[in-house]
Amino acid sequence: MPCSSHTRNPFTAIETPAVGVTVENLSKSFGDHVVLHDVSFSVEPGEIFVLMGPSGTGKSVLLKHIVGLEAPSSGRVLVNGHDALAKETREQVRMAMVFQSGALFNSLTVYDNLALYPREHRVSNEAGIREKVMHALQILSLEDTAQKFPSELSGGMKKRVAIARALVMEPQLMLYDEPTSELDPVMSATISEIIASLKDEYHVTTLVVSHDRDLALNIADRVGIMMDGRLIFLGTPAELREPKDAQVAGFLYPKIDLKHPRFKKLET
Amino acid sequence: MKQLNSILEGFGSTLQLLVRTFSYIGSLPRQRARFIEQCYLIGYTTLPIVAILSFFIGAVLALQAGYSMQNFGAKQFIGSLVGLSMARELGPVMVAILLAGRVGSAITAELASMKVYQEVDALETMNIPPARMLVLPRLAAVLVMVPVLAIIADLVGWFGGAIVAKYTSFISIEPEAYFSVLRRYMKFQDVMNGLIKAETFGFGVVLVCCNIGLNTRGGPREIGAAVTRAVVVSLILILVLDYFVTKILL
Ligand SMILES: Nc1ncnc2c1ncn2[C@@H]1O[C@H](COP(=O)(O)OP(=O)(O)OP(=O)(O)O)[C@@H](O)[C@H]1O
Ligand SMILES: [Mg+2]
Numbered sequence: 001m002p003c004s005s006h007t008r009n010p011f012t013a014i015e016t017p018a019v020g021v022t023v024e025n026l027s028k029s030f031g032d033h034v035v036l037h038d039v040s041f042s043v044e045p046g047e048i049f050v051l052m053g054p055s056g057t058g059k060s061v062l063l064k065h066i067v068g069l070e071a072p073s074s075g076r077v078l079v080n081g082h083d084a085l086a087k088e089t090r091e092q093v094r095m096a097m098v099f100q101s102g103a104l105f106n107s108l109t110v111y112d113n114l115a116l117y118p119r120e121h122r123v124s125n126e127a128g129i130r131e132k133v134m135h136a137l138q139i140l141s142l143e144d145t146a147q148k149f150p151s152e153l154s155g156g157m158k159k160r161v162a163i164a165r166a167l168v169m170e171p172q173l174m175l176y177d178e179p180t181s182e183l184d185p186v187m188s189a190t191i192s193e194i195i196a197s198l199k200d201e202y203h204v205t206t207l208v209v210s211h212d213r214d215l216a217l218n219i220a221d222r223v224g225i226m227m228d229g230r231l232i233f234l235g236t237p238a239e240l241r242e243p244k245d246a247q248v249a250g251f252l253y254p255k256i257d258l259k260h261p262r263f264k265k266l267e268t
Numbered sequence: 269m270k271q272l273n274s275i276l277e278g279f280g281s282t283l284q285l286l287v288r289t290f291s292y293i294g295s296l297p298r299q300r301a302r303f304i305e306q307c308y309l310i311g312y313t314t315l316p317i318v319a320i321l322s323f324f325i326g327a328v329l330a331l332q333a334g335y336s337m338q339n340f341g342a343k344q345f346i347g348s349l350v351g352l353s354m355a356r357e358l359g360p361v362m363v364a365i366l367l368a369g370r371v372g373s374a375i376t377a378e379l380a381s382m383k384v385y386q387e388v389d390a391l392e393t394m395n396i397p398p399a400r401m402l403v404l405p406r407l408a409a410v411l412v413m414v415p416v417l418a419i420i421a422d423l424v425g426w427f428g429g430a431i432v433a434k435y436t437s438f439i440s441i442e443p444e445a446y447f448s449v450l451r452r453y454m455k456f457q458d459v460m461n462g463l464i465k466a467e468t469f470g471f472g473v474v475l476v477c478c479n480i481g482l483n484t485r486g487g488p489r490e491i492g493a494a495v496t497r498a499v500v501v502s503l504i505l506i507l508v509l510d511y512f513v514t515k516i517l518l
Contacts, residue, residue, distance in 0.1 A: 067393045090395045097393045103386035107378075120396045169394065 018045035018203040019093050019172050021066055025075035028061060035061050037229045038075070046203040048195060050216040053226035054251065059209040060100055062226075063175050066207065067097050079173065093173055096166035100177040100209075102158040104150040110137070110161050111146040117169045136164040139194065141187075156182040163191065167198075174198065176208045180215060188212060192219050213252060217241065225251065278501070282479045285399060289407060292400035299405050306409035310371050310474075311416060318366055322421040325358055326350055326428030334432070334439035343439055347446035348453035350429035355454065355462045359421040361510060363414060364469030368502035372477035375406060376498035379481025380491040388482065403478045407471065414470035415463045422459065426450060461517045468513050473502045 021043040028036040035058040043049040051059055064070040065077045068084045077084040080093050105113050114133040118124065124132075137143050140160040150158055159182050166174060176195070180188035192212075196219040198204040210216065216223050217237045225233035225248055233240075233248045243249040296303065329350045337343045379402060382388050391398050426447075433441040477498045484494040 064389075069389050069392060090393075095393060097390075099386055099390060101386055103390040105382075105387050105390070106385065116396070117394050120394070120401070 018205050019080035020045040020047075020205060021173065021207065022078040022081075023062070023066070023075075024078070026062070026065060026072050026077060027074045028058070028065065028070065029073050035229050039226070039229070039231050040075075041224055041231055041234060043205055043207055044221075045205055046199060047221045048199050048206045048208065048219055050208045050210055050220040050223045051226060052209075052211060052216060052223060052251075057226045058229045059226060060177055063097065063177055063207070063209060066175060067095055094169060094171045095173040095175065096169040096171035097175040098159075098162045098166045098177060098179055100181075102150070102162040104158055104161055104165070106150050109147050109149055110142065110153070113150070113161060114165050114168045117165070132168050136167045139167070140164045140190075156184070156187065159183060160187070163194075167194070170202075171204060174204050174206045176206070176210070178210055179208065180210060180212045188215065191215075195219055227251070278479070281483060282476055285403065285479045285482070286475055288397070288399040289403045292397065292404050295400055296404060296408055299401070302401070302405040303408055306405045307413055309374075310367070310406075310409050311413035314363075314366055314370050314413075314417060315420065317370065318363055318417050318421050319424050321362055321366065322354070322359065322425040323428040325362060326354055326425030327432045329353055329358070329425075330429035330432040330439070331436060334436060338438055344441060344445065345449055345453075346429065346433050346439065346441060347449035350433075351426055351450035351454045352458055354425035354429075355422050355459045356465075357462070357510075357514075359418050359425060360462045360466035360469060361506060363417045363421050363466050364473060364506045365503065367410070367414070367417075367470055368473045368477075368499055368506065371410075372473045372502050373495050373499050375474065375477045376481040376484075376495045377491060379478060380484035380494040383482055383484045384487060384491055398482060402482070403475075406474050406478060410470045410474040411467065414466050418463055418466035419459075422462065464517065465510065465513050468509055469506045472505050472509055476501055476505060 023039055023041055026036055026039045027034070039062065041049075051062070053059055061070060065072060066079065066084055068086075068090060071085055079089050079095070082089040082092065104110075105116065108116065111133060114136060115129050118129045118132060123129065134143070134146075137146055140163060142157065142160055142164060145153060145157060145161070150161070153161065159179065163176070163179055166176075174195075179191050179195075183191065192215045195206055195208065195215075199206060199219075208215065208220075217240065220237050222234065222236055223240050224231050227247065233243075233245060240248075240252065243252060330346055333346045333349045334343050337346065337349075379388075382402070388398050388402075391401065430443045430446045433439050433446050434443055480494050480498040480501065484490050
């Protein structure tokens with residue numbers, strides 16, 4: 001973890017084997033609108049899997065299936081071998097999700113947002129919770145915001161609070177929905193480092209939805225690319241550096257062509 | 269047909285929410301802080317308006333009764349009429365209606381916006397059941413606060429009637445006479461019946477408002493629609509329940 005080594009790291013998760021996620025032939029439609037077409041892949045225990053893809057292709061919807069907030073139209077999602085929709089799965093596996101919008105509790109201060117999970121699950125006494133919370137805030141340079149309400153924060157600060165809140169949960173499975181989308185380059189790099197060190201130290205299984213190419217190339221074990229609700233690429237960052245598929249190359253390394261701008265092509 | 273379907277659906281999901289909430293009842297002691305906060309919101313903030321309204325309802329009851337009874341020479345019974353009407357019917361119904369407008373609408377607005385802005389989703393991924401954290405303290409608080417509000421409504425209403433009875437020229441009954449009739453014709457059972465009614469209405473209103481809030485989907489516009497629906501459904505519920513509970517208690 002990118003923090004001073006003299007403080008004892010309070011994120012010492014209880015020793016539990018890492019969990020895996022399996023997505024089997026998952027399809028999802030909202031009414032007539034088909035969002036996911038027969039998506040299959042798995043995230044191995046302790047792996048960092050980065051999912052990329054254009055806006056609106058169903059990445060967030062896919063994450064919601066993994067935490068059991070959406071029910072598949074067909075196919076299924078298994079977390080640690082159990083159906084993601086089952087209540088027991090949530091009780092057995094500690095999962096944390098960083099929502100794209102943050103989803104902070106607006107009526108609670110930043111501190112209370114972070115302390116809610118350990119308090120509700122009686123993880124430790126108030127002093128222990130305080131230590132965990134302050135540590136998480138420190139990692140994300142948020143110490144000064146502890147007593148602020150979410151409405152008093154900037155977009156990037158909210159995102160960082162959401163990440164800090166997930167860290168405090170000491171999850172076995174961590175899902176991030178665009179964790180670096182609103183952050184400056186240094187903070188984005190910090191987030192990548194945090195994700196990587198959680199894997200190294202605690203074998204946290206991680207699924208990151210992101211448009212951040214640096215993050216994908218530097219910390220991912222495997223990368224998936226979705227387009228129009230289908231998984232069109234599944235491979236390692238090395239394969240991604242020189243993509244063979246034209247569609248993948250066009251998505252990852254788009255040229256900014258001032259002579260023939262894309263939006264002008266639409267008009268003809 | 270579609271309407272009937274949605275009514276049945278609402279009924280079903282409300283009952284489910286009730287059962288789910290009930291299963292977390294053991295967590296109430298450690299949710300003391302939330303419970304007290306809700307007691308404050310439900311009780312303390314509704315108290316002034318309950319007091320004002322019941323004063324004038326008692327007053328107008330005495331006025332109307334005095335006017336219509338003066339020809340029979342029955343106006344000495346005003347005390348019992350105001351007393352019984354307040355305790356058995358108007359006190360509980362008025363408290364429930366104010367609760368729907370003042371507390372129920374606020375509950376729906378809060379829970380609906382938590383739902384729309386994914387706070388409820390976040391709770392679920394944290395394995396913190398919304399029924400436990402959001403619904404249970406509110407239901408417990410309403411059960412504790414409603415009888416208090418209803419008793420205050422009764423007392424203030426009786427007092428309003430007494431003042432009108434004394435100072436209206438065509439009635440002019442002394443408070444001692446008013447209250448002695450009130451006491452003579454009113455049994456403890458009458459007040460109890462009223463409290464049971466108030467309790468039922470208050471509980472129903474909060475449960476329905478929580479359920480409508482938690483089932484909101486969409487954006488800000490749907491939050492507004494949910495609040496309106498919650499108030500309308502609460503008012504209907506109060507009057508329907510009123511008939512049936514009265515019938516059972518008679
Ligand atoms: N609850 C819902 N009801 C109806 N349609 C939905 C719902 N949620 C998502 N969609 C639709 O599903 C599609 C995929 O949405 P999703 O949020 O998963 O996109 P995304 O890949 O996460 O995009 P972005 O990168 O912009 O976040 C969109 O077309 C969206 O309109
Ligand atoms: Mg998304």
